[in-house]
Amino acid sequence: MSIFTRVWSRMRAIDLPLLIQEMRIRQRGIRPFTVMALYVAVLSVIALITLYISGSTTNISQSSMSDLGRSIFTYLSIAQLAMISLIVPAYSASSVSAERERHAFELLALTLIPSASIVTQKLGAALLQAMLLLVASIPVISIVFFFGGVSPFEVILVYVVLLLSAVMYGTFGMLCSCCFGNTRSSTFAAYLGVMGFVVGLPIIGSILQSIFFTSRSRGDNSFFVTMTGGFAFGCAVIALVVYACIVSPIAKRVTERWKVRAFRMGIFGAVFAVVTLTLSNSLVTDAVVSTLYYQNIFLPLFVNPFMAVTTFLSSSSFYSRSASYYIASTIAFAITCGYFFRHLSIVKFHALRRSQ
Amino acid sequence: MLRIENLTKQYGKLTAVNELNLELKAGDIMGFIGPNGAGKTTTIKMVSTLLKPTSGTVYVDGIDVSADPELVRPLLGYMPDSFGLYEDVKVWEYLDFFAAAYRVPRPKRMGTIDDILELTDLTVKKDSFVSDLSRGMQQRLLLAKTLIHDPKLLLLDEPASGLDPRARIEIKELLKELRKMGKTILISSHILPELADFCNKIAVIEQGKLVVSGDVESIMNQCRGGAVLQIKLLERSEEAVDMLNALHAVRGAKIDDGYIFATYIGNPGEEYLILEALVRNGHKVQSFCELEMDLEDIFLKVTRGAVA
Numbered sequence: 001m002s003i004f005t006r007v008w009s010r011m012r013a014i015d016l017p018l019l020i021q022e023m024r025i026r027q028r029g030i031r032p033f034t035v036m037a038l039y040v041a042v043l044s045v046i047a048l049i050t051l052y053i054s055g056s057t058t059n060i061s062q063s064s065m066s067d068l069g070r071s072i073f074t075y076l077s078i079a080q081l082a083m084i085s086l087i088v089p090a091y092s093a094s095s096v097s098a099e100r101e102r103h104a105f106e107l108l109a110l111t112l113i114p115s116a117s118i119v120t121q122k123l124g125a126a127l128l129q130a131m132l133l134l135v136a137s138i139p140v141i142s143i144v145f146f147f148g149g150v151s152p153f154e155v156i157l158v159y160v161v162l163l164l165s166a167v168m169y170g171t172f173g174m175l176c177s178c179c180f181g182n183t184r185s186s187t188f189a190a191y192l193g194v195m196g197f198v199v200g201l202p203i204i205g206s207i208l209q210s211i212f213f214t215s216r217s218r219g220d221n222s223f224f225v226t227m228t229g230g231f232a233f234g235c236a237v238i239a240l241v242v243y244a245c246i247v248s249p250i251a252k253r254v255t256e257r258w259k260v261r262a263f264r265m266g267i268f269g270a271v272f273a274v275v276t277l278t279l280s281n282s283l284v285t286d287a288v289v290s291t292l293y294y295q296n297i298f299l300p301l302f303v304n305p306f307m308a309v310t311t312f313l314s315s316s317s318f319y320s321r322s323a324s325y326y327i328a329s330t331i332a333f334a335i336t337c338g339y340f341f342r343h344l345s346i347v348k349f350h351a352l353r354r355s356q
Numbered sequence: 357m358l359r360i361e362n363l364t365k366q367y368g369k370l371t372a373v374n375e376l377n378l379e380l381k382a383g384d385i386m387g388f389i390g391p392n393g394a395g396k397t398t399t400i401k402m403v404s405t406l407l408k409p410t411s412g413t414v415y416v417d418g419i420d421v422s423a424d425p426e427l428v429r430p431l432l433g434y435m436p437d438s439f440g441l442y443e444d445v446k447v448w449e450y451l452d453f454f455a456a457a458y459r460v461p462r463p464k465r466m467g468t469i470d471d472i473l474e475l476t477d478l479t480v481k482k483d484s485f486v487s488d489l490s491r492g493m494q495q496r497l498l499l500a501k502t503l504i505h506d507p508k509l510l511l512l513d514e515p516a517s518g519l520d521p522r523a524r525i526e527i528k529e530l531l532k533e534l535r536k537m538g539k540t541i542l543i544s545s546h547i548l549p550e551l552a553d554f555c556n557k558i559a560v561i562e563q564g565k566l567v568v569s570g571d572v573e574s575i576m577n578q579c580r581g582g583a584v585l586q587i588k589l590l591e592r593s594e595e596a597v598d599m600l601n602a603l604h605a606v607r608g609a610k611i612d613d614g615y616i617f618a619t620y621i622g623n624p625g626e627e628y629l630i631l632e633a634l635v636r637n638g639h640k641v642q643s644f645c646e647l648e649m650d651l652e653d654i655f656l657k658v659t660r661g662a663v664a
Contacts, residue, residue: 029444
């Protein structure tokens with residue numbers, strides 16, 4: 001048997017009943033078609049408006065056409081991010097709460113599908129639906145190639161950021177869905193969380209930035225040291241509390257698998273604590289502060305996909321160091337948050353499964 | 357198959373289930389009876405691993421439910437009292453999902469679904485949407501889902517509630533089929549005459565406490581305390597009541613709605629002596645029969661109508 005046959009037969013053996021069921025339920029009726037049509041229509045309208053406004057004021061030269069292409073792509077990317085931020089939490093925030101509302105949760109809880117698989121399959125269904133929207137947007141986005149100014153690599157990178165943002169918001173929606181008994185509350189909480197990510201973090205960051213650079217101008221890094229030290233301490237405490245209160249009682253009662261999860265959770269918090277403690281070291285702090293200061297990097301942009309994409313696309317060269325930092329840190333943050341929220345969702349779902 | 361030992365569930369100060377003890381052998385069908393709020397659903401949920409008991413232990417096929425819920429789940433078929441249906445899926449898709457979720461091997465899955473649909477008389481509705489089914493059909497589908505992985509123990513919580521008489525009869529026939537298949541069933545219901553036909557055991561619960569449990573026959577004999585005779589005379593009923601009350605074999609004869617009801621405590625099979633005595637005294641007897649005792653009578657006799 002060839003390796004391909006073996007891989008194919010193994011793939012055929014994978015059973016994902018919940019993913020299939022969710023996709024069936026989600027894709028039936030007029031709603032998914034309407035959402036997709038509206039999504040593409042909004043993007044088309046934005047592209048046309050940008051084309052109309054910018055086109056009437058620019059000359060037809062190669063460089064201006066490139067600028068036009070780049071600005072259309074920037075607006076479309078931001079619009080996609082905004083729509084993904086609105087749509088994905090709504091998709092995932094109903095995943096578990098809707099089961100409880102339609103009295104199907106008990107039946108699901110009694111199946112032999114492990115909690116981690118239930119959460120992952122439900123999340124997968126919500127994200128696949130978001131991916132459908134992203135795929136549907138490709139024909140609209142591709143008009144930028146008529147004008148130039150955007151490389152295929154940049155388009156792919158922006159789509160990666162879009163997808164990972166969907167993962168981050170989707171997993172947060174899933175966590176809310178596990179925490180709240182009804183879809184209305186979980187959706188509200190999910191939107192509140194996304195608002196926090198999109199608006200709250202930059203506001204907090206801006207406040208810290210102003211204090212931080214004021215201190216820096218006086219040659220004083222004590223605030224930064226205190227902040228990172230405090231953050232490290234906080235991470236360690238949170239890791240410990242999470243381990244003690246949520247994971248370890250389950251690990252005691254259930255299986256080895258949960259002990260492994262608890263161990264991973266502890267490692268996760270510990271790595272965070274070590275990294276931030278290292279950052280709080282005065283030598284490291286000085287180096288980081290110097291980099292931020294001389295590269296003119298705005299602190300809150302580190303984890304915000306909106307600002308990262310805007311900065312990335314408005315910078316003259318992709319190889320601009322600050323733009324690369326923004327994209328890399330945003331991707332890293334989205335992956336970390338996605339992992340963390342998924343893990344918490346599994347823990348919460350498992351607890352819910354045993355205490356209806 | 358099922359052993360419940362000192363099972364207790366408390367919600368704050370409220371004790372929903374109090375020191376409950378039950379035992380079901382393989383093939384037993386137990387009717388779990390009690391007024392609303394008595395603790396039936398809470399008990400069934402604890403057996404089904406959905407609720408953690410405050411204290412006590414439940415064993416299914418010798419496995420401790422609290423210690424090893426994952427091992428117990430394949431043995432259980434739980435049918436809740438509320439509908440747990442996905443309405444935007446077809447009947448076969450609904451069953452296919454649960455078959456996969458209970459790890460029914462893929463090659464066997466469609467065959468199993470066809471068999472279950474035939475058993476529940478839903479074959480013609482295989483490609484219909486769940487939302488298009490009548491309430492009775494949806495309930496049968498829920499039962500089909502419960503049977504999909506061939507569980508050893510069925511926990512049926514009010515399977516006939518909210519159904520019209522025809523749908524209730526259909527569910528009842530289905531349950532009789534399950535009895536023939538040798539399934540062990542714990543079934544709670546308010547509609548007691550339906551349980552009487554196919555349960556060999558009953559357990560009555562009130563305010564979270566087990567009032568009575570055991571074989572239907574022995575509980576009936578225990579509760580009966582004597583056969584009730586229903587007598588209709590053409591005239592002089594009051595005089596006949598006085599005469600009956602004077603007999604040693606009769607206790608507490610009274611007139612109700614033109615009939616005489618007398619509790620016979622004499623030797624079984626000698627009720628005809630009462631009829632002879634009445635005729636001998638010149639009473640014109642229009643009808644004379646022994647009233648059958650059913651689950652409703654037992655239920656009313658052993659419970660006080662209180663809730664937990």
